[in-house]
Amino acid sequence: MEFFTGVRPLLFSYVLINGILITLQTKEEVLLDMRATGGELGWLTWPLDQGDKPGWEVIQRTLNGSQFYTFSVCNVGEREQDNWLRTTFIQRRPSASRVFVELQFIVRDCNSFDGASLTCKETFNLFTSESDADVGTTFRKGQFKKVATIAPDEITSKNELRINTETKVVENLSRKGFYLAFQDIGACIALLSVRVYYKTCPATVKSLASFPETVAGGENQALREVSGVCVENAISEELPRIYCTVDGEWVVPVGQCQCKPGYEEVEDECQECKAGSFKAEASGDKCTPCPANTQELDSGAVVCPCMDGFYRAPNDPPTGPCSGLPSAPRDLVATTSAGKLLLTWSPPEDTGGRTDITYSIECQRCEGMVCQSCGEKIRYEPAGVGLTDTKVSVSELDAHLNYTFTVEAHSGVTVLTSQAVPPANRPPSTSALTTSLLYTDPPKITAMRVMERSSTSLSLFWDVKPRVHPRPIRYELTYRKKDDNLDVTTYTVLILEKNSVQIKDLVPGTAYLFRVQALSSDGSPGGSSMEEQFETSEHLTQNNTAVIFGVAAGGAAMLFIVIVVLFLRRRKRNSHTRQGPEDTYFSSSEQLKPLKTYVDPHTYEDPNTAVLKFATEIHPSHITKQKVIGAGEFGEVYRGILKVPGRKEVAVAIKTLKPGYTEKQRQDFLSEASIMGQFSHQNIIRLEGVVTKCKDFFKHAMIVTEYMENGALDRYLRDHDGEFASFQLVGMLRGIAAGMKYLSDMSYVHRDLAARNILVNNTLECKVSDFGLSRVLEDDPEGTYTTSGGKIPIRWTAPEAIAYRKFTSASDVWSFGIVMWEVMAFGERPYWDMSNHEVMKAINEAFRLPAPMDCPSAVYQLMLQCWLQDRSKRPRFGDIVSLLDKLLRSPDSLKTIADFDPRISIRLPSTSGSDGSPFRSVSEWLESIKMSQYSENFACAGVVTMDQVLQMKNEDIKNIGVRLPGHLKRIAYSILGLKDQTSTLSVFAV
Numbered sequence: 004m005e006f007f008t009g010v011r012p013l014l015f016s017y018v019l020i021n022g023i024l025i026t027l028q029t030k031e032e033v034l035l036d037m038r039a040t041g042g043e044l045g046w047l048t049w050p051l052d053q054g055d056k057p058g059w060e061v062i063q064r065t066l067n068g069s070q071f072y073t074f075s076v077c078n079v080g081e082r083e084q085d086n087w088l089r090t091t092f093i094q095r096r097p098s099a100s101r102v103f104v105e106l107q108f109i110v111r112d113c114n115s116f117d118g119a120s121l122t123c124k125e126t127f128n129l130f131t132s133e134s135d136a137d138v139g140t141t142f143r144k145g146q147f148k149k150v151a152t153i154a155p156d157e158i159t160s161k162n163e164l165r166i167n168t169e170t171k172v173v174e175n176l177s178r179k180g181f182y183l184a185f186q187d188i189g190a191c192i193a194l195l196s197v198r199v200y201y202k203t204c205p206a207t208v209k210s211l212a213s214f215p216e217t218v219a220g221g222e223n224q225a226l227r228e229v230s231g232v233c234v235e236n237a238i239s240e241e242l243p244r245i246y247c248t249v250d251g252e253w254v255v256p257v258g259q260c261q262c263k264p265g266y267e268e269v270e271d272e273c274q275e276c277k278a279g280s281f282k283a284e285a286s287g288d289k290c291t292p293c294p295a296n297t298q299e300l301d302s303g304a305v306v307c308p309c310m311d312g313f314y315r316a317p318n319d320p321p322t323g324p325c326s327g328l329p330s331a332p333r334d335l336v337a338t339t340s341a342g343k344l345l346l347t348w349s350p351p352e353d354t355g356g357r358t359d360i361t362y363s364i365e366c367q368r369c370e371g372m373v374c375q376s377c378g379e380k381i382r383y384e385p386a387g388v389g390l391t392d393t394k395v396s397v398s399e400l401d402a403h404l405n406y407t408f409t410v411e412a413h414s415g416v417t418v419l420t421s422q423a424v425p426p427a428n429r430p431p432s433t434s435a436l437t438t439s440l441l442y443t444d445p446p447k448i449t450a451m452r453v454m455e456r457s458s459t460s461l462s463l464f465w466d467v468k469p470r471v472h473p474r475p476i477r478y479e480l481t482y483r484k485k486d487d488n489l490d491v492t493t494y495t496v497l498i499l500e501k502n503s504v505q506i507k508d509l510v511p512g513t514a515y516l517f518r519v520q521a522l523s524s525d526g527s528p529g530g531s532s533m534e535e536q537f538e539t540s541e542h543l544t545q546n547n548t549a550v551i552f553g554v555a556a557g558g559a560a561m562l563f564i565v566i567v568v569l570f571l572r573r574r575k576r577n578s579h580t581r582q583g584p585e586d587t588y589f590s591s592s593e594q595l596k597p598l599k600t601y602v603d604p605h606t607y608e609d610p611n612t613a614v615l616k617f618a619t620e621i622h623p624s625h626i627t628k629q630k631v632i633g634a635g636e637f638g639e640v641y642r643g644i645l646k647v648p649g650r651k652e653v654a655v656a657i658k659t660l661k662p663g664y665t666e667k668q669r670q671d672f673l674s675e676a677s678i679m680g681q682f683s684h685q686n687i688i689r690l691e692g693v694v695t696k697c698k699d700f701f702k703h704a705m706i707v708t709e710y711m712e713n714g715a716l717d718r719y720l721r722d723h724d725g726e727f728a729s730f731q732l733v734g735m736l737r738g739i740a741a742g743m744k745y746l747s748d749m750s751y752v753h754r755d756l757a758a759r760n761i762l763v764n765n766t767l768e769c770k771v772s773d774f775g776l777s778r779v780l781e782d783d784p785e786g787t788y789t790t791s792g793g794k795i796p797i798r799w800t801a802p803e804a805i806a807y808r809k810f811t812s813a814s815d816v817w818s819f820g821i822v823m824w825e826v827m828a829f830g831e832r833p834y835w836d837m838s839n840h841e842v843m844k845a846i847n848e849a850f851r852l853p854a855p856m857d858c859p860s861a862v863y864q865l866m867l868q869c870w871l872q873d874r875s876k877r878p879r880f881g882d883i884v885s886l887l888d889k890l891l892r893s894p895d896s897l898k899t900i901a902d903f904d905p906r907i908s909i910r911l912p913s914t915s916g917s918d919g920s921p922f923r924s925v926s927e928w929l930e931s932i933k934m935s936q937y938s939e940n941f942a943c944a945g946v947v948t949m950d951q952v953l954q955m956k957n958e959d960i961k962n963i964g965v966r967l968p969g970h971l972k973r974i975a976y977s978i979l980g981l982k983d984q985t986s987t988l989s990v991f992a993v
C-alpha cells in the first residue's frame with residue numbers, strides 16, 4: 004500500500020498585504036497518487052462477483068514508455084448499476100483535516116451508444132469513509148458518505164477523447180485515516196488519475212522570526228495563527244505570529260523581531276556589527292561607524308567608549324561623539340566703573356567640540372603675602388558660576404587689596420573629569436585664566452550732618468567709606484538755595500580736601516540743598532550723597548541779599564575755588580566760553596531733582612584730563628575707516644566699523660583731526676568728545692570713544708560716534724520733500740525735543756540747535772549732535788560774526804542771545820522752534836533768502852516765520868510760543884515733549900492745518916522770477932518752486948506757457964502725473980499765488 008507518494012513542486016502565489024506585494028510559497032503534501040504508483044494499486048472493487056458484466060476494471064496503460072493503471076467501467080446498457088471502487092486506506096496527517104481530491108477522468112457521451120439512452124448515465128459519485136484503522140478488504144457501503152457527484156465538463160464522443168480534471172475537497176477529517184470510493188451508476192467512465200493531497204505553509208523566516216511548516220486550515224479555520232521564534236540574536240517584545248491561509252499561504256506577520264544591540268540584520272539573520280562600528284539598541288537599524296573621539300572596538304560593539312582624554316557629559320547620548328575639555332578663556336580684562344569691577348574675556352580657542360561652555364569665577368584676595376579665597380563677601384552680577392556670557396561685574400570689593408580672579412571655562416564634560424579622573428591624572432588646568440589687580444574702590448559718602456548752625460553759616464560734616472583711605476581723596480560739595488524760583492539758579496561748588504566745611508555768608512532763615520561727591524585721587528567720581536537740606540537760623544545779624552556767591556570755608560582746606568567764580572574768570576579770558584551754571588534754565592519742579600550736571604571741560608586746567616574722564620580710549624586697530632561722508636572743521640568724517648574684541652562690531656562715524664594742528668585746536672577737537680561723553684540719551688548722538696593716545700597723535704586723533712545712516716536732518720528732508728506725513732514729522736520733532744530736554748536737565752545749553760546739526764538714523768530716529776565748544780563760533784557755516792566779535796547762526800538764534808549773548812535753555816527753545824519750522828517745511832531755509840540783517844530787523848519788529856505749507860495748526864502755535872520775545876514765557880523742553888506727545892497720541896489734533904499764505908511759503912515771490920520779472924517759462928517757474936522734476940510732465944501734457952499753467956485745476960495737476968500730496972499742494976498753492984498777483988515777501992507778526 005502506498006500512502007505517500009512524494010512532494011510536488013512548490014507553488015507560488017502573490018498576496019498584497021498592507022499595500023506591499025510579498026511572495027508567498029505554498030506546498031502540497033500528497034497522500035495518494037494513482038498515476039505515480041506505477042504498479043498494482045490494490046484498490047477494492049465491489050460487488051466482488053459481477054458475472055458477465057464486471058464493474059470497475061483495472062486496465063494497464065503505457066504512455067510515453069511508462070506504464071500506469073487506470074480504472075474503467077462501462078455498463079451503459081444495464082439497469083440498476085451500483086459499482087464501487089474503493090481506494091486503499093489513506094493515512095491522514097494529524098493537522099490535515101481538509102484534503103483535496105483531484106480526479107482526471109473521461110466520460111463517454113450516452114448518445115454514442117445506440118439504444119442505451121434509457122439506462123446510460125454521464126456522472127459518478129465520490130464517497131468517503133473515515134476510520135482509525137485499515138479495515139482491509141471489508142467493505143460496507145453504508146459506512147460511506149457522499150462527497151460529490153462528479154460530472155464531466157466535456158464529454159468524450161466516439162471520435163474524440165476528452166479528459167476532465169476536477170478537484171473536490173473532503174473536509175472535517177478527524178480520524179487517523181480514510182477511504183475514498185467512486186460509485187458508478189451506469190456510466191461509461193475511465194478514471195485516469197486520483198491524487199489526494201493537503202496544503203501546508205512551508206517553514207519560513209519572516210521579519211527575523213522563524214515559523215514552522217504548518218498545514219493549511221480547514222473550512223472552519225480559514226486562517227491558522229502560528230507562533231514563531233526570533234532568529235538567533237534577535238529579540239521581540241511581542242511573540243512573533245503569522246497566519247497560514249487555507250491555501251497554504253503565509254500572511255500578516257505580527258510582532259517584529261529586531262537584532263540585539265551589537266547586531267544588524269543581514270539576509271534574515273542577525274550578524275555582529277563589524278569592527279569600528281556599533282549598534283546601541285535593538286532596532287532595525289544598521290550598525291553605524293564609531294563617532295568622533297571614540298575607540299574602535301572589535302566586532303559586535305554596543306557602544307564606542309571615549310578615547311583617553313575625551314568624555315561624554317551625563318546628558319550626551321551614549322551614541323554621540325566624545326568631547327575634550329575646553330581650553331582656557333582668553334584676553335581676560337578687568338576694568339573699573341561706577342564702583343564696580345567688570346571682568347571680560349573671550350571664549351576659549353578650543354571648545355573641545357562643545358557648545359555648552361560656561362564660566363566660573365574664582366577670587367583670591369591678598370594682603371601682603373597672604374592670600375585667601377574671597378568667600379561669600381563679594382558679589383557677582385549676574386553670577387559667579389554658570390555664566391554663559393563672557394563678562395561679569397564684581398562688587399563689594401575692598402579697596403586697595405590685591406585681587407586675583409581666575410576665570411575657568413567649563414563644559415558639560417568638566418564635571419566628569421573631576422569626578423571620574425583622579426586629580427593626578429586630570430588634564431592640565433588649561434581652562435583657567437587669571438588676572439590680578441589692585442582694586443581701588445571709589446570712596447562713598449554715607450551721611451551728612453550739620454555740626455554747627457548760625458543765621459549766616461552752617462558747619463557740615465560727612466562720613467566717608469572706607470574711613471581710612473590710603474590715597475588722598477577730595478570732595479566736591481555743591482549747594483544752592485532751595486527756593487530759587489527765579490529762572491537763574493546759582494550753584495556753588497567747593498572742592499575740599501577734608502570731610503567737613505564751614506560755609507559762611509548764608510542768608511538767615513533759608514533752606515539750602517547740599518550734595519557731596521567724593522573724588523578719587525585720579526579725579527574719578529565716587530558715590531555722591533543724597534541731596535540734603537539744612538537751614539540757617541532765623542536770627543538776622545547781617546544784611547545779606549539775594550544771590551549766594553559769597554563763600555568761605557573755615558577749617559577745611561580748599562583746593563579749588565567756586566566753579567561759578569571759575570566760570571566767570573574763564574568768561575573774561577575767553578569770551579567764547581559756553582554756558583555756565585547760572586544760566587541754567589529749570590522749571591520749578593525740576594529744581595528739586597537730583598542733579599547731574601554737565602561739566603564744562605574748560606573748567607579743567609588740562610582739557611586732556613576731561614577727555615580721559617568722559618571718553619573711552621579706543622585702540623586705533625579696532626577702527627576701520629570705510630568712506631568719507633562729510634567734512635568737519637578739523638578733518639574728514641568717515642563712515643567705518645568699530646570692532647572691539649569680545650563685542651559685536653558696530654557701524655560708526657569717525658571724525659578725524661587733520662595732521663599739523665596746534666595743541667589748542669587738538670583740545671578744541673577733543674572737547675566735543677568730553678561733552679558728548681557725559682550724555683547718555685536715545686536722542687543724543689552716542690560717543691563710542693576717542694583715539695588720543697596714539698604715538699603719532701596728529702595722524703590718529705579721532706572721535707568715534709554711533710553711525711547715523713541718513714545723515715543730517717536738513718539734507719535728508721530736502722531729499723525726501725513731501726514724502727512724510729505730518730504725523731511722522733512731528734514724531735521726529737518729539738525725538739529732538741526729548742534730546743533737548745535731557746540736555747537742559749543737565750544744564751547744557753547747545754547754542755547751535757538747527758536741523759543741520761540733527762542726525763537721522765535708518766529708523767528715522769533723530770539725535771542731537773555737534774557739541775564742539777568752539778564750533779558755534781568757528782565751524783558752523785551759518786555762524787555770522789556779530790558786532791561783539793562772536794559768530795552766531797542768526798536765523799536760529801534767540802534775540803537775547805544775539806543781542807547780549809544770553810545763551811540759555813530758553814534760547815535753545817527758540818532754536819528748537821526754528822528746527823520745527825525747518826522740519827515741517829521739509830528742510831526749507833528759514834527766512835528763505837532774506838539777509839541776516841533783514842531777519843534780525845524783522846524779528847525785532849515782532850515778525851515771525853509763517854506756517855509752512857500743510858503745517859498742523861497746533862504745531863505752528865507751538866513754534867510761535869518758542870519764538871516769544873520774553874524768554875521766561877517760552878515753553879520749557881519738558882512742556883514741548885509733553886505737548887508733542889499729546890499731539891501724537893491723538894492724530895486728529897494734527898488735522899487742522901494752519902493758515903497758509905502761498906505768497907510767502909514759496910521761496911520766491913509768486914508772480915515773478917528772482918529778478919522780479921514775470922516767469923518766462925514753465926520750467927523757470929517750476930525751478931523757482933523746486934519742482935523741476937515735473938518739467939517733462941507739463942511739457943508732455945502740452946502745458947508750455949504760464950497762461951496755461953494759470954488755467955490748471957488741482958485735477959489737471961494730478962492728471963499730468965504729480966502724485967505726492969506735498970508736491971501737488973506746492974504746485975497748486977503756487978498757481979494760487981500767481982493768480983493773486985502779490986509779490987511782496989512778508990512774515991506774520993505775532
Ligand code: AMP
Pocket residue numbers: 632633634635636640655656688708709710711712714715759762772773
Ligand atoms: P560735523 O562735523 O559733526 O558737522 O559732521 C560733518 C558731517 O559728517 C555731518 O553733516 C554729517 O553729514 C556727517 N556726520 C557726522 N557725524 C555723523 C554720524 N554720527 N553719522 C553719520 N554722519 C555723520
